[in-house]
Amino acid sequence: MEAFSHLLNRLYFTHGNNAKGELIKDYFAHTPDPDRGWALAALAGELSFDLFKRSLARDLIKERVDPVLFEMSYDYVGESAETIAHLWPESENRQRLNRLPSLHEVIEQFNERTKEGVREYLTLLLDNCDANQRWALLKLGTRGLRVGVSARFIKKVLAEFGGVDVNDVESVWHGVTPPYTELFAWLEGKAPMPDMSERVTFHPVMLAHPLEEKDHETLDVAAYQVEWKYDGIRVQLVSTPQGKALFSRTGDDIGAAFPDLLEAVDFMAVLDGELLVEKDGRTGSFNDLQQRLNRKTPTKKMLKESPAFMIAYDLLRIGDEDMRERPLEERSARLRDWHTQQQPARIKRAQILPADDVEMLQALRDEAERGHEHHIEGLMLKRKDSPYVAGRPKGVWYKWKRDPLVIDTVMLYAQRGHGKRSSFYSDFTFGLWQSEQLLPVGKAYSGFTDEELKQLDKFVRNNTINRFGPVREVEKTLVCELAFDSVHESNRHKSGVALRFPRIHRIRWDKPANEADTLDNLKALIV
Incomplete structure (x- = not known):
């Protein structure tokens, strides 16, 4: 677990794919099976737990520190795992471990224990880890590593590690499973390429x-x-x-x-x-x-x-x-x-x-x-x-x-992003007019440049009128043109509609909020 947490921390603070790739290859070269295979699963997004959830970690920290302190800290930090990792208190009465368990031991325990057992084991680990190790542990459990590594990138790194074609890695990837001992044996020249002939396998797709x-x-x-x-x-x-x-x-x-x-x-x-x-x-x-x-x-x-x-x-x-x-x-x-x-x-x-x-x-x-x-x-x-x-x-x-559909909306709420965006308000909720009130119609967190993100973040900070945990309500003065692929009726939303893939198309600093579109304008686009 120590080596894996060290890898995650270095990946988080390392820029550039080449440098990240070298870190991962070095980890694979110096970490034995099955730990490196489970690390690969985590990096590729192939690892999940039934009972280790983000909500469990939040419950545990709120039992140990003032819930208001946690919410205020989370609002400031903008990232749940990092907030918990640094707020977790030292305890004189904790059960002490002689050593941190290995990565595969941690995964084995989380997979085999009952709900209460997972709670006890997570508490034990958090009590015995330092802040960086706690952060890595919580990222591992909630599948949100966010260290700038995609599944496709990992396959390229594996190909470089083994000196093979990335298409060969792609061709066997969906036929092998964690902890990937068969895959690593092939990449290190200790075994032939995994045989897919007796398996129902996926062929990597061609994209446009x-x-x-x-x-x-x-x-x-x-x-x-x-x-x-x-x-x-x-x-x-x-x-x-x-x-x-x-x-x-x-x-x-x-x-x-x-x-x-x-x-x-x-x-x-x-x-x-x-x-x-x-x-x-x-x-x-x-x-x-x-x-x-x-x-x-x-x-x-x-x-x-x-x-x-x-x-x-x-x-x-x-x-x-x-x-x-x-x-x-x-x-x-x-x-x-x-x-x-x-x-x-x-x-x-x-x-x-x-x-x-x-x-x-x-x-x-x-x-x-x-x-x-x-x-x-x-x-x-x-x-x-x-x-x-x-x-x-x-x-x-x-x-x-085809060109996307567009509509002028008013910003209602904002929340901090994750990963590299955790310091910025980058997740926004927008609304449309119905009579004299604004009803939320969708959320957007893409479509803007880095400079526009700074401007939006500044607007949120200067125009906050209310707070709900990590969410800030803002003055209803900023109009943003949202682009989206389609709109459908939805019983799950108060507005009665849902947008597909909404993103910010333009920030209308020049347009007054009362000139934004109405909900009826949006519903007219439903086919």
Whole structure:
């Protein structure tokens, strides 16, 4: 545990991916199994505990210090783990440990103990750790490391550590599990590459770059296959002799939430596509899909009212034939023939659109702008000669999304961010007018520059009129133009609506609050 806490602290204060990568590789080289494997799981976001929650740590600290002191300290620090780590009091009556347990011992205890046992063990560790170790322990338990390390970055570091191709790491990643002894044995040349042939595995997805205005001049449209970009979620449907699974774009198995789709699969293939649901005989909204995404097991009512289906736009494997190295044009033709012959239930095939130049592309995108009822959010452009490779190769696939919807809102509340933003008020709640009052319609914490963040933070500090724990209520004077992808009716919000992916588009320092939009203006955008 000491070595892991030291690593986390150094990562937190180290800038630059190269330097962070060197720290992680050094840790892997000098830390034995299974500790390094559990550290890898934590860094990659693959570690979670059923009973060790952020709320437990908060309860424990409030039993030991004045709750008001904790809330005021948290408001000042802006980060829960750091606040608790420094506020945790020294106790003469504590049970003393001869040494801190290793990382794998800590994880084993948290996984095996009862709810009360986890509470006792966490208390014991917090009593015996210093502030830095307490911080690392709390970050470990709540999955929010926030040390500037992404899952994709970790895979690149692993590839460098083992001197292998990052695509090879990607290809085995979802077939190995913590503490990854099989993976490290391969990377250190002590064992062959893990065999995935007998496992139902996820193939890392190929991603697209946004199509920029500057790309139009050099784009050879005829070299690209054009498809609609649907407003669902990217999935990979895997059906092999070893079993069936439905994976999200990050490799999470979400099949339990969509048994109706998996049960209809009676073929051997791996398909890349978009997951959607039907609603009242038509394609449902993203909000309709989200109701099922948020459930581990769907109800009979959900299965009946929102049946799942998939729009397949790529064929990665058919039978025992791997298609990924074939050009897209060939994969698309095979997908078309396969779909015509197989006629699989609940699986539609993506439409290939005619487009030979930028003008035709623009016309299709204009159609997407008008096509909210079809739940199309733009266009996909894919080079016809492209093999299917993991990651986001430049110039191969593009996405050209429709322009976002925008509305003028008034800032109501603000809260500090996390990680590097923990010193700034960066999470904002915005509202719209209904009669003479402002009703909250959404939260946004992106879309602004670092300089604009400083300006927003200053506004919050200078215009606070009330405090609710870490939340500050501000004077209702600042108008911000919010951009968002869509709006849906919602019974969970007082306003009756929910925004998809709201972000700050412009800060309207010049606009008076009484000229912000109304809730009726927003509801008029619901389709």
